[in-house]
Amino acid sequence: MRQFLTVMSLLICSYAAIAKQPQKHHKVLELMGSRFEISAFHSDPQLAWDGINAAVNEITRIERLISSWDPNSQTSLINENAGIKPVKVDAELFQLIQRAVQISAITDGAFDISYASMDRIWQFDGTMATMPVAEVVAQAKSRIGYQKIQLNPAKQEVYLKDKGMKIGFGAIGKGYAAQKAKEKMFSLGIKSGVVNAAGDLIAWGVDIDGETFRVGIADPKEKGKVLLWLKVKNTSVVTSGDYERFVMFDGVRYAHIIDLRTGYPTTGIKSVTIVSNNPELADALSTSVFVLGVEKGIYLINQLDGVECLIVTDDDKLVTSDRLEINNKS
Numbered sequence: 447m448r449q450f451l452t453v454m455s456l457l458i459c460s461y462a463a464i465a466k467q468p469q470k471h472h473k474v475l476e477l478m479g480s481r482f483e484i485s486a487f488h489s490d491p492q493l494a495w496d497g498i499n500a501a502v503n504e505i506t507r508i509e510r511l512i513s514s515w516d517p518n519s520q521t522s523l524i525n526e527n528a529g530i531k532p533v534k535v536d537a538e539l540f541q542l543i544q545r546a547v548q549i550s551a552i553t554d555g556a557f558d559i560s561y562a563s564m565d566r567i568w569q570f571d572g573t574m575a576t577m578p579v580a581e582v583v584a585q586a587k588s589r590i591g592y593q594k595i596q597l598n599p600a601k602q603e604v605y606l607k608d609k610g611m612k613i614g615f616g617a618i619g620k621g622y623a624a625q626k627a628k629e630k631m632f633s634l635g636i637k638s639g640v641v642n643a644a645g646d647l648i649a650w651g652v653d654i655d656g657e658t659f660r661v662g663i664a665d666p667k668e669k670g671k672v673l674l675w676l677k678v679k680n681t682s683v684v685t686s687g688d689y690e691r692f693v694m695f696d697g698v699r700y701a702h703i704i705d706l707r708t709g710y711p712t713t714g715i716k717s718v719t720i721v722s723n724n725p726e727l728a729d730a731l732s733t734s735v736f737v738l739g740v741e742k743g744i745y746l747i748n749q750l751d752g753v754e755c756l757i758v759t760d761d762d763k764l765v766t767s768d769r770l771e772i773n774n775k776s
Contacts, residue, residue: 468638468654473498478509478620480644486631487638487654497636501627505643508623511539512615514562521613525562529609532598540602543595546618549730550592553746556737557730558706560606562614563589568711570691570702577695587709620646621684621729648682648725666716666758673758674772682725686732687717687758699760703736712736718743719756721770727753740765 471494638651662672700711735743
C-alpha cells in the first residue's frame with residue numbers, strides 16, 4: 447500500500463508540474479483589414495485568454511481612432527477639414543501624428559502619412575499596361591508633404607494645409623497597434639507572448655520550451671519558404687515586401703511602395719526587414735528603407751541605436767546593417 451501511495455504521489459506531482467508549465471494559447475482573426483495572430487504563453491488558460499481578449503479590444507479601439515475609412519473617426523474629421531480649419535483630437539492621436547512627422551523629418555520624407563492624399567494612379571493587380579504620364583503623376587502627388595501637416599501642441603490641434611489633403615496610418619498603424627496590444631497583455635500578467643499584425647511582429651519573454659523566439663523571414667522568390675531565421679527577444683520584427691505586388695515596365699521591376707517625393711514606385715528592393723524594440727518605428731522604417739534604397743537605407747539604419755535591417759535586393763542579394771545577427775538553422 448505504501449508503495450502504491452508513493453507511486454500515486456509521484457504521479458500527482460508529475461501532473462501538477464505539467465499543469466504549471468506554460469502552454470500556448472493562440473487566436474487568429476482579421477483586424478484593421480489585416481490578419482492578426484495573437485499568442486499568450488501561460489500556465490493559466492483563463493489568464494491567457496483574458497490577455498488575448500484584452501489585446502483584441504485594444505486593437506479594435508485603436509482602429510476606431512486612426513481609421514480613415516470610418517467617417518466617425520478623428521482621423522476622418524482631420525481629413526474632412528483639410529484646408530478649412532484645425533481639428534482638436536485626443537492626446538493619443540496627436541502624439542502619434544507628431545511622432546510620424548518626426549520620422550518623416552529623419553527619413554527626408556521617405557515616410558509620410560500624407561501619402562493618403564495621392565490618387566491611386568498605380569495599380570499592382572496585373573491590370574496596368576503602361577506607366578501613367580508624367581503630368582498625371584505630378585498632379586497626384588501635388589497635395590503630399592508632411593511639412594503641410596500643421597500641429598498645435600498647446601491646443602492639441604491638427605491642420606492639413608491644403609484642401610484635398612489626407613493622412614493615413616497604413617505604414618505605421620499596425621505596428622502601433624501591436625505595441626499597445628503587447629502592453630495591455632503584459633500589464634495583465636502575460637510575461638511571454640507574440641502579436642503578429644500581418645508581418646508587424648512583436649515578441650516578448652520566451653517560448654514554451656524556454657528558448658528565445660525565432661522568426662522566419664519569407665523568401666521573396668518562393669512563397670511559403672523561409673529565407674532565414676532571426677532570434678527575437680523582447681523586440682519586434684517588421685517586414686515589407688513586394689512579393690507578387692509589383693509591375694514590370696521596360697525590364698524594370700517597380701514595387702507597390704511609392705516614393706511619395708517623386709510619385710513613382712520604388713525599384714531595386716524586394717523586401718525590407720527591420721528589427722527594433724519599437725514595432726511602430728520598425729513599421730515606418732521598413733517603408734522608409736524601401737524608398738531610400740539600399741545605400742541610403744542602410745546608412746540611416748546604422749545611425750539609429752537599437753535598430754537593425756535586412757534587405758533583399760531585386761537580384762536576390764542580402765544586405766544587412768552592421769550589427770544584425772542571423773540564424774540560418776531551421
